[in-house]
Amino acid sequence: MGNHQSPDEMKNELDATLSKLNALEIIAKDEFQKGTIKVLRKLVEGQIHSVNEFGHLKKALDLLTLQLFEVQNKTKSL
Numbered sequence: 001m002g003n004h005q006s007p008d009e010m011k012n013e014l015d016a017t018l019s020k021l022n023a024l025e026i027i028a029k030d031e032f033q034k035g036t037i038k039v040l041r042k043l044v045e046g047q048i049h050s051v052n053e054f055g056h057l058k059k060a061l062d063l064l065t066l067q068l069f070e071v072q073n074k075t076k077s078l
Contacts, residue, residue, distance in 0.1 A: 007051050014048045 005013070021041050028034045 007055055010051050011048060014044055014051070018044050018048075 018041065021037050021044065025034060025037045025041075028037055
């Protein structure tokens with residue numbers, strides 16, 4: 001398996017891809033090309049959203065884990 005990118009690297013790469021798609025849309029010659037670019041843009045935007053949501057879920061799991069340790073420590077001290 002290859003190396004995993006950090007979320008910031010993934011966002012930067014996806015932002016660059018989004019910029020390239022915007023440039024391609026400007027030079028698109030027909031409706032098929034424009035439609036294809038719109039679909040690709042939605043996919044890239046969805047990926048960006050997924051990366052952001054994964055970060056939120058990771059933070060939530062970290063907070064939940066901390067709370068569980070606190071509860072565990074309180075029950076042990078009783």
